[in-house]
Amino acid sequence: VIGKMAKAIIVYDTVSGNTELMAKEIEKGMKEAGVEVVVKKALDAKIEDLKDVDAVVLGCPTYYDDLISSIKWFLTEMRKVDLKGKVGAVFGSYGWKAVLEHMYAPMKNIFGMEMVDPSLKKKMTELITEEGKRECREFGKKIADRIR
Numbered sequence: 001v002i003g004k005m006a007k008a009i010i011v012y013d014t015v016s017g018n019t020e021l022m023a024k025e026i027e028k029g030m031k032e033a034g035v036e037v038v039v040k041k042a043l044d045a046k047i048e049d050l051k052d053v054d055a056v057v058l059g060c061p062t063y064y065d066d067l068i069s070s071i072k073w074f075l076t077e078m079r080k081v082d083l084k085g086k087v088g089a090v091f092g093s094y095g096w097k098a099v100l101e102h103m104y105a106p107m108k109n110i111f112g113m114e115m116v117d118p119s120l121k122k123k124m125t126e127l128i129t130e131e132g133k134r135e136c137r138e139f140g141k142k143i144a145d146r147i148r
């Protein structure tokens with residue numbers, strides 16, 4: 001008997017497209033591993049979207065040593081849903097120092113999510129290589145392995 005398909009959502013934002021490229025490759029990796037995935041930009045995502053997923057994956061680039069505001073808004077909204085025990089993962093593109101821990105810490109410490117380690121950060125210069133894309137798909141597969 002085939003069980004219920006594992007479900008995940010990827011919520012991300014991007015300014016110049018790099019984090020979006022990562023999101024698409026991660027989605028591909030998760031789908032290849034048999035997970036049902038929805039991908040939304042932060043401003044289009046709703047907290048109701050989180051209710052019946054097994055994993056929540058957040059993606060955000062680093063600007064001025066910080067997350068961008070749409071992702072901060074979504075993270076803050078996430079407190080309204082019971083996420084305890086769900087799998088969480090974070091990723092993002094950066095130039096010289098990523099701040100993924102700004103997403104990782106509340107997901108782990110406040111929402112009680114089971115985080116995938118290590119998070120996936122890609123320097124803007126290495127993203128578009130085939131190797132960079134492959135790493136993103138591998139990260140997707142790793143998340144998938146935690147929820148299937």
Ligand SMILES: Cc1cc2nc3c(=O)[nH]c(=O)nc-3n(C[C@H](O)[C@H](O)[C@H](O)COP(=O)(O)O)c2cc1C
Nearest residue numbers: 014015016017018019061064065094095096097124
């Ligand atoms: C105005 C501006 C500020 C930036 N600030 C940072 C920063 O503080 N730290 C960092 O590592 N990269 C910084 N970057 C580099 C971006 O994180 C990098 O270009 C990234 O690939 C952008 O991702 P996106 O295409 O998804 O928006 C900055 C880029 C710009 C244009």
